[in-house]
Amino acid sequence: MNKIKTEFLGAKVSSPLVLPAGVMGMSFSGLNYCVENGIGVVTSKSLTLVERSGHNGPVIAEFEGGFINAMGLCNPGIVEGLAEINEFKQHSDTPVIVSVFATNTEDFIELTNYVNKSQGDFIELNLSCPNVFDEFGIPLAASKDKVAEIVRAVKEISTIPVIAKLSPNVYNISEIALVAEAAGADALCMINTVGPGMLIDKKMVKPILSNRTGGLSGPCIKPIALRLIHEVYSKVNIPIIGTGGVTNGDDAIEMIMAGSTLIGVGTAVYYRGIEVFDKINQEMIKFMDEENYASINDLPKLEKLK
Ligand SMILES: Cc1cc2nc3c(=O)[nH]c(=O)nc-3n(C[C@H](O)[C@H](O)[C@H](O)COP(=O)(O)O)c2cc1C
Numbered sequence: 431m432n433k434i435k436t437e438f439l440g441a442k443v444s445s446p447l448v449l450p451a452g453v454m455g456m457s458f459s460g461l462n463y464c465v466e467n468g469i470g471v472v473t474s475k476s477l478t479l480v481e482r483s484g485h486n487g488p489v490i491a492e493f494e495g496g497f498i499n500a501m502g503l504c505n506p507g508i509v510e511g512l513a514e515i516n517e518f519k520q521h522s523d524t525p526v527i528v529s530v531f532a533t534n535t536e537d538f539i540e541l542t543n544y545v546n547k548s549q550g551d552f553i554e555l556n557l558s559c560p561n562v563f564d565e566f567g568i569p570l571a572a573s574k575d576k577v578a579e580i581v582r583a584v585k586e587i588s589t590i591p592v593i594a595k596l597s598p599n600v601y602n603i604s605e606i607a608l609v610a611e612a613a614g615a616d617a618l619c620m621i622n623t624v625g626p627g628m629l630i631d632k633k634m635v636k637p638i639l640s641n642r643t644g645g646l647s648g649p650c651i652k653p654i655a656l657r658l659i660h661e662v663y664s665k666v667n668i669p670i671i672g673t674g675g676v677t678n679g680d681d682a683i684e685m686i687m688a689g690s691t692l693i694g695v696g697t698a699v700y701y702r703g704i705e706v707f708d709k710i711n712q713e714m715i716k717f718m719d720e721e722n723y724a725s726i727n728d729l730p731k732l733e734k735l736k
Pocket of ligand 1: 647674
């Protein structure tokens with residue numbers, strides 16, 4: 431397994447695979463289960479200042495190309511969430527990314543103050559909210575000013591590295607990535623779910639999700655993720671956690687070639703079970719053996735776009 435050991439922002443990781451936010455819930459035992467099955471880094475559910483019960487069900491559904499979800503950011507709130515993370519860290523040296531979500535800069539600052547007092551290794555800002563707008567009516571995820579303001583404010587007080595998680599649902603993701611980098615982000619995580627989309631229950635003649643619409647994840651979004659990661663990789667100088675539709679070792683290798691340092695594996699858990707992380711680790715090693723790469727760090731990247 432030495433072949434897949436790597437480093438991320440100064441932390442040693444046993445595998446480049448990352449559990450992305452929200453996919454395995456939040457509990458200490460859930461995160462631990464991922465570690466037992468070969469994950470390198472775990473991310474918490476996005477935590478808010480106050481607990482949220484999320485949307486009414488159905489909140490997730492499968493279709494041919496992947497999954498659609500509108501969980502509604504259900505989470506136990508920052509205090510309880512960090513207690514689970516602290517418990518996890520008592521038993522594991524696996525790095526933890528604490529994902530936080532807010533709709534304004536003040537709340538992001540308050541969340542950061544909580545995270546500073548926790549055992550979390552990195553803080554990830556979920557900047558993907560489509561329902562919050564800046565003064566010009568632009569959604570937070572697409573507002574360069576808001577993204578800059580939030581990242582700068584968090585970076586000023588955070589005692590741990592700051593990761594900005596970007597939405598693919600914007601006109602020009604590179605602009606947002608560059609603004610996040612300039613504001614001090616230490617790394618990027620991309621992409622969050624694509625959409626929103628909608629599925630229809632033909633017999634009931636109504637949308638399948640109670641929220642009507644939701645974000646797409648899984649295999650159907652991989653080509654979008656690869657394209658966006660490569661575009662952003664061509665522009666920024668900070669590492670990228672490439673996420674979106676990775677289901678097997680080949681997908682993971684493609685993510686690295688597009689420009690990722692680490693690789694998120696989320697929806698694939700629903701297809702291949704919790705063993706998916708070990709399986710992808712082995713599949714990456716098989717590819718490297720066949721192609722004579724001694725280490726994951728030796729894998730080439732696509733030429734940057736001009
Ligand atoms: C059920 C579910 C819940 C999610 N919850 C969050 C969340 O709380 N915060 C966040 O930033 N992303 C969340 N995501 C997005 C994932 O972290 C990831 O960016 C996305 O699913 C694409 O990766 P994948 O195709 O490997 O699943 C969620 C995704 C799913 C499927």
